[in-house]
Amino acid sequence: MLARVAENVYWMGRYLERIDDTARLLNATTHMLIDSPEDTRFSWPVLIDVLGEDAKGFIQEGSSSELGVMHYLIAAEDSSASLRHSCAQMRTNARCVREVIPRDFWEEINSLHLFVQSECKVASSRAQRYRMMAQVIRRCQTVVGVTDGTMLRDDTYRLFNIGRHLERADMTTRIMDVLVLQQLTPSDDLQGRRHFQWSSLLNALGASESYRRYYAEEEGTTDVSEFLLTFGAFPRSVAYCLNKIEWEVQTLPHADAVLKALANLRKALDSEPLHTLSTLQMHELIDNVQAGLITLHAALVNEALYAPAA
Amino acid sequence: MSEAIALDPYRPYPECFDELVESSGYARPQALAITRFIMQNGPDELVRRQAELDRTIAAMGISFTVYSDSENIDRAWPLDVVPRTISASDWQRTSDGLKQRLQALNLFINDLYNGQKILKDKVVPSDLVLKSKNFLAPCQGFEPAYKVWANICGTDLVRDGEGNFLVLEDNLRVPSGVSYMLENRTVMKRVFPELFAESTIGPVDDYPVELWNMLASLSPRDDVTPCIVVLTPGIYNSAYFEHSYLAQQMGCPLAQNNDLYVDNDVVYLRTLRGPQRVDVIYRRIDDTFIDPQVFRKDSALGIPGLIGAWRAGNVAIANAPGSGVADDKVVYAFVPEIIRYYLKQEPLIDNVPTYLCMDEKEREHVLANLDKLVVKPANESGGYGILIGPRASEEERARCAASIRENPRNFIAQPTLNLSTAPTLCEEGLEPRHLDLRPFILQGEDVYCTNGGLSRVALRRGSLVVNSSQGGGSKDTWIINHGS
Numbered sequence: 149m150l151a152r153v154a155e156n157v158y159w160m161g162r163y164l165e166r167i168d169d170t171a172r173l174l175n176a177t178t179h180m181l182i183d184s185p186e187d188t189r190f191s192w193p194v195l196i197d198v199l200g201e202d203a204k205g206f207i208q209e210g211s212s213s214e215l216g217v218m219h220y221l222i223a224a225e226d227s228s229a230s231l232r233h234s235c236a237q238m239r240t241n242a243r244c245v246r247e248v249i250p251r252d253f254w255e256e257i258n259s260l261h262l263f264v265q266s267e268c269k270v271a272s273s274r275a276q277r278y279r280m281m282a283q284v285i286r287r288c289q290t291v292v293g294v295t296d297g298t299m300l301r302d303d304t305y306r307l308f309n310i311g312r313h314l315e316r317a318d319m320t321t322r323i324m325d326v327l328v329l330q331q332l333t334p335s336d337d338l339q340g341r342r343h344f345q346w347s348s349l350l351n352a353l354g355a356s357e358s359y360r361r362y363y364a365e366e367e368g369t370t371d372v373s374e375f376l377l378t379f380g381a382f383p384r385s386v387a388y389c390l391n392k393i394e395w396e397v398q399t400l401p402h403a404d405a406v407l408k409a410l411a412n413l414r415k416a417l418d419s420e421p422l423h424t425l426s427t428l429q430m431h432e433l434i435d436n437v438q439a440g441l442i443t444l445h446a447a448l449v450n451e452a453l454y455a456p457a458a
Numbered sequence: 459m460s461e462a463i464a465l466d467p468y469r470p471y472p473e474c475f476d477e478l479v480e481s482s483g484y485a486r487p488q489a490l491a492i493t494r495f496i497m498q499n500g501p502d503e504l505v506r507r508q509a510e511l512d513r514t515i516a517a518m519g520i521s522f523t524v525y526s527d528s529e530n531i532d533r534a535w536p537l538d539v540v541p542r543t544i545s546a547s548d549w550q551r552t553s554d555g556l557k558q559r560l561q562a563l564n565l566f567i568n569d570l571y572n573g574q575k576i577l578k579d580k581v582v583p584s585d586l587v588l589k590s591k592n593f594l595a596p597c598q599g600f601e602p603a604y605k606v607w608a609n610i611c612g613t614d615l616v617r618d619g620e621g622n623f624l625v626l627e628d629n630l631r632v633p634s635g636v637s638y639m640l641e642n643r644t645v646m647k648r649v650f651p652e653l654f655a656e657s658t659i660g661p662v663d664d665y666p667v668e669l670w671n672m673l674a675s676l677s678p679r680d681d682v683t684p685c686i687v688v689l690t691p692g693i694y695n696s697a698y699f700e701h702s703y704l705a706q707q708m709g710c711p712l713a714q715n716n717d718l719y720v721d722n723d724v725v726y727l728r729t730l731r732g733p734q735r736v737d738v739i740y741r742r743i744d745d746t747f748i749d750p751q752v753f754r755k756d757s758a759l760g761i762p763g764l765i766g767a768w769r770a771g772n773v774a775i776a777n778a779p780g781s782g783v784a785d786d787k788v789v790y791a792f793v794p795e796i797i798r799y800y801l802k803q804e805p806l807i808d809n810v811p812t813y814l815c816m817d818e819k820e821r822e823h824v825l826a827n828l829d830k831l832v833v834k835p836a837n838e839s840g841g842y843g844i845l846i847g848p849r850a851s852e853e854e855r856a857r858c859a860a861s862i863r864e865n866p867r868n869f870i871a872q873p874t875l876n877l878s879t880a881p882t883l884c885e886e887g888l889e890p891r892h893l894d895l896r897p898f899i900l901q902g903e904d905v906y907c908t909n910g911g912l913s914r915v916a917l918r919r920g921s922l923v924v925n926s927s928q929g930g931g932s933k934d935t936w937i938i939n940h941g942s
Contacts, residue, residue: 150717154730243519243532244693247705247712258519303730401731453730 149248149303154453156245157304160257161311163238167260168288169319170199170231173326174221175281176352178274181214192217194329198322199229215272222277223268231284235264250298253291260287306396310448313396317389318441320376321434323352328431346372353384371423373430377437378417386437390414393444397452405447413440463493468881468888475621476890477542477880488545488938491657495650496540501887508539508883511649520641522926523696536931537642539649542880542893542913546660546939552615552623553897553907555806558797560611560899563628563784565800567607570783571598581799582792583816586867590786594745596752597780600769603676606901607781610669610740612636615895615911616810617878624810624875626894628793630777630785632742636898637700639912640665640707642934660909660937665898666707669740672902673708676774677737684737687713687727691743691759701742710740720763723770738774739764745779776902787870788814788836815862815869824871825862828855831871833862848874877922880933882915892916894924895935910935 149157173195181190195217224230239261246254264284271280292312299305327349350356350372359375362382380387394410397403416436425433464483470476478489485493496504512534520535569576570587577584587593612633614626643662647654670686677684690701692714705712717728718736726733743760746753752765767773783789791812794805813820813831824831833845845858862869879890897911913933914924924930 149730150711150713151728151730152714152717153711243702246702247688247710249706251706255518259517262516 151453153245153248154303154307155449156241157248158307158311158448158453160238160241160245161308162315163234163241164257164288164291165312165315166319167231167234167238167264168285169316169323170221170229170234171281171284171288172352172354173199173319173323174218175278175285176323176348177326178277178281179351180348181274190214191329194326195221196229197329198325200322201227201229218277219272222271222280230268231264232268235261245304248304250294252294252298256287256291256294260284260291263287303400306399310393310396313389313392314441314445314448316384317386317393318438320353320384320386320389321437321441324349324373324376325431325434328427328434349376355382355384358382373425374422377422377433386417387414397448400452402452405451406444409440409444409447413437413444416440461490463490463497465493465496465881465888468890470890471876471879473619474876474890474892475617475619475878477544477617477878477893478540479881486543486545487940488543488936490940491653491938492541492543492936495653496888504539504883504888507649511537511539511645514645514648518641518645520638520645521699522638523694523698535638535641536917536926537645538882538891538915538917538931538933540881540883540888541646541934541936542895543936543938544910546937548623549660549910549937551806555623556613556897556899556907557901557905558801558803558806559613559625559628559793560608560901561905562797562800563611563630563793564606564608564901566796567630567781567784568601568605569800571607571780572601576796576799579799581795582789586788586816587783590783590789592745592780592782592786594753594780594783596765597778602778603678603774604901604903607778608784609672609676609776609778609900609902611899611901612896612911613899615807615897616875619876621878622808623895624808625790625793626810627787627790628785629896631744631782632697632777633896633898634697634700634742635896635912635914636665636908637703638932639898639908639910639935641703642912642932646934657936658939660939662909665908666704668900668906669704670708670710672900672904672906673738673740673774673776675903676776678771678774679737682737685727685734686738686740687711687718687736689713689715689718689739689741689743689748691747695742697742704740715743715759715761718761718764720761720767723763723767723772725761725764725767725773736773738776740776745782748775748779786836787834788816788867791870810872810875813871815866815871821862821866824869825859828859830873832874833858833869833871836868836870846874880913880915882917882931882933884917884919889919891919892922892924893933910937 177195192214199221220227221229222231225232227233239257242249242254242257267280271277295305295308327346347356350359353376359372362375362379375382376385378387379385380391382388390410390413394407397406420433463485465479465485468479469483470479470481472481478493479485515534515537521532522535524533566576570593576582577587608630610633612629612635615623616626617623640662673686674684686708688701688705688710690698690712692698702712711727713727719726719728725736727736741748747757747759749762749765750757750760751762765779768775790809791814794809797803797805813824815821815824828847831847833847835843845854847855877892877894879892881888882891893913893915895911895913898908900906913935915931915933916922916924917929917931
């Protein structure tokens, strides 16, 4: 496959996963608030921060309310963190590589894009938003299902999966960071709600049931963060994503730099007994993992895809 | 067949041939099924199906690109819900005529670059060809596989008042539109499954396979499965949708110029796994842009050395560079003679009557009848410089007459035609709208013609402009075998 096409397919996978995870995050956050006691103080701009945009500029414009933040993350055309933006990017990537993807795959991506473009403007109430996010998540899963059932297991499929799992590892840590950052925000009575918040996090990642079984069947570790970072049998854990990337990358030529970046990431995760970390240390660890993922991305694009031609 | 169904309250124009109904308003035999459907289900159902069809096109992402529209370069493809029907027996003769025409044109092009016998025999005036900017000197002395230069041809047909198909022009450079013909059918099958169940509608979806086979037959290496690539100028080209569609349907890489390079007269593709040798290039870039070393030095779309690799016989290019020489409106006027000269046959499809201004007698006729004729310059495309006599002002006609006298060789004239119509869903219900037809003909080792083609419709009342970029639409074209 052409190197240019390979990079596009990789980005298409990243955007698709980002859309899925963003929708999960927004839904779980909304859910958490519906269940929360009246006096819960939630720092909305944190959501913008974790999705990689600068929340300070946003707050200065005076719209740090739930409605303002949600609009920014769902419908805003000028925000690179919004669902709408991610969908448009994903469709553009798909349009550039339509010749290598199955027809059903293209149609699902295209209709997801059209759905988000038309629905994002009306998703203002919590109920409407919930319905829309549930639809987005389902449609993302349909796209993945179509690839799973029909796509040739070739370089296109590999790069699509690498993109998805790299983004997923990134988003899992970002979503974890939402809660960690909430705990770093000075507030009274946070301790008592910790358990409640971690269960929202598990919901966001579709992980509640898996975590209960892990808790019941695996010995010793009872920490949610450890489960989400290191438990390789759960498909949204960072460890699972890294394994998947390694599996797919091994078959590419010029994969050395990528494999080295993967090894470094694993080292960072393995070195600490995670359940002993303080909130601040956890935040730092997450930062490190995210920096490692950026290195991994650069190694993939610069070394593996555009290696000098023979 | 005793059944007679009128398409009420639809009334065709008396002076035009209608594709679906006779002048009495009754359905033609090939249009019985669709007419019955419309009459039984009523106008509201037709409107509902059109809405479903529009939704399907949006969901499938079938789009075309308009350069001038910076906000939304990617627009939904316009397809009318009522199909156009042509009887299989009408089509058979037309399709034979199209194949005949392409075979003769290819013999002509090959002769022009090798020996120029037809010029020496004075069947076609030498100046006409040799002074044309589409005659590419670097192509002389070369013979492509099967001596075929234009492997893919899109010929525009219209029907006159009596319903005879006539050729309006041949597109021998990079004809486009075939992907829309294929997608129109896919959409119609989803929207009208019951009609496909009860009629015998000629299939069109073999085209990508026929195209691949034709391209494969050009490969210089017959011991390996050829590597065929589609060459596109990129995502901003107006036909990008089609380039990517055809690559996808054929399972070929879609390459831009930077994805290819030439080494030692061999063309390679830059892939993730290293260089891959290319055997056949289906290029969707104009002739003079494909190799900056030979043609336009300023081309940013070309591949340096490509012409050398082609001349060395290491790669096939379809259509071959230089094939545009026959894509010229004055050459067009000679095609019936070209068919007689090379094939010793009578043309099966006529040209639209054409006056050559280079001929003194015909020129005088044109100058005396400018108010009734359409005048076209020979070497322009995209409708530039055309004079539509009946709609032009006295001044415009005078200016045109002066140009003709100054450079008679550069002009042809044709009568204004009563293009055929078909019922089309408009604001007020079904109304007649003018249309044309572009079938696609392939020639490599074998010759193939599509079952029908792309029908384009002028959506404004009375308009003859069918281009989608100017508000035209399209129709699915059904070749129907309705028995005898």
